[in-house]
Amino acid sequence: MSIDYCRIATPGIQGLRPYQPGKPMSELHRELGIDDIIKLASNENPLGPSPRAVEAMQAALPQLHRYPDAGGYALKARLADLHGVARDMITLGNGSNDVLDLIARCFLAEGRGAIYSRHAFAVYPLVTQACGAVHQMTEPLPADHPHMPYGHDLAAMRARIDARTRVIFIANPNNPTGTWLRSAELEAFLAEVPADVMVVVDEAYTEYVQEDDYPDALQWLDRFPNLIVTRTFSKIYGIAGARAGYAVSGAAVADLLNRVRQPFNMNLLAQEGALAALEDRDYVTRSVAVNQAGLAQIRAGLDRLGLRSIPTVANFVTFEVGEKAMAAYQGLLHEGVIVRPVAGDGLPRHLRVSIGLEEENRRFLQALPRVMESL
Numbered sequence: 001m002s003i004d005y006c007r008i009a010t011p012g013i014q015g016l017r018p019y020q021p022g023k024p025m026s027e028l029h030r031e032l033g034i035d036d037i038i039k040l041a042s043n044e045n046p047l048g049p050s051p052r053a054v055e056a057m058q059a060a061l062p063q064l065h066r067y068p069d070a071g072g073y074a075l076k077a078r079l080a081d082l083h084g085v086a087r088d089m090i091t092l093g094n095g096s097n098d099v100l101d102l103i104a105r106c107f108l109a110e111g112r113g114a115i116y117s118r119h120a121f122a123v124y125p126l127v128t129q130a131c132g133a134v135h136q137m138t139e140p141l142p143a144d145h146p147h148m149p150y151g152h153d154l155a156a157m158r159a160r161i162d163a164r165t166r167v168i169f170i171a172n173p174n175n176p177t178g179t180w181l182r183s184a185e186l187e188a189f190l191a192e193v194p195a196d197v198m199v200v201v202d203e204a205y206t207e208y209v210q211e212d213d214y215p216d217a218l219q220w221l222d223r224f225p226n227l228i229v230t231r232t233f234s235k236i237y238g239i240a241g242a243r244a245g246y247a248v249s250g251a252a253v254a255d256l257l258n259r260v261r262q263p264f265n266m267n268l269l270a271q272e273g274a275l276a277a278l279e280d281r282d283y284v285t286r287s288v289a290v291n292q293a294g295l296a297q298i299r300a301g302l303d304r305l306g307l308r309s310i311p312t313v314a315n316f317v318t319f320e321v322g323e324k325a326m327a328a329y330q331g332l333l334h335e336g337v338i339v340r341p342v343a344g345d346g347l348p349r350h351l352r353v354s355i356g357l358e359e360e361n362r363r364f365l366q367a368l369p370r371v372m373e374s375l
């Protein structure tokens, strides 16, 4: 007798669809035999990894027979110093995705709910579903909103809170839209949320943002004990492949997260690389400069092509192609340019392109009209 193992899995897992990552360059090479490939699909740092991080990881290789420091003492101490918080307020993760999962496992379960916006980071519904919790998705601001089309609608999120709600996920700036929340509106929102509802402010792209009234949510940790801020080394620090991220929260919440955390979840190389990357200020400065120039280049190029883009302050631009978005994505693949379809995020008419080096951006902007004409 054969068993349908899906029916044995928990109800949350039965309905789960796996995360769709950007297409790896090696996969496109296998499929189409193309050698000259550029990947602008996963918001990675186009400068390559922080050189200091690479050096530190190489230096750590002879220690690989040892387990990493389960408490992450050195990295937590450095982060605590950097952010002006206590060490016991930090939770290390195997990427910040890991931390999002820890949050869900601590606070979500059947009968509980999580609020997040449509077109928000795909991991929020995923971890919510895995815990069997209720999806309390809200609609974003309308596409014709004068300031922030597709942005998070905080009033709608506030109104959605009910007795089941235990977690609210907010990405600032958001991926895949690039939209952001200003200081005053986010602060007012935090003040309105009941203290027994956790608010996760995911700041994966924070180091890229150059807007004046863009907030650093860490400043509010003292006032709001239900606030959890997440950060990552995958974006501006350029070590996405190493998997390093963390949460900063009140110590009581960090204690809970650390109860479910696997002791060695941040590996030895990731800890060493992250520590070194934090000191690589020159690399961070260059990364911001390359991104600002690239954002201007891509936006201007899309404007010239008459393609509307969603406002962004991150290291990617999501732009409207129309009905043929998926065909345009496929056409770009044949040109050796990997971008990201965002249909799975509820944006079937859009594509997302990560900011690359100047020549990569140019190649994308030259390939795009060729592809669109051929459709």
Ligand SMILES: *Cc1c(COP(=O)(O)O)cnc(C)c1O
Pocket (backbone or CB within 6 Å): 043, 094, 095, 096, 097, 098, 121, 171, 174, 175, 202, 204, 231, 232, 233, 234, 235, 240, 244, 245
């Ligand atoms: C890229 C990204 C992250 C980072 O995930 P890691 O697991 O740290 O690589 C987190 N949140 C958002 C919104 C992102 O886009």
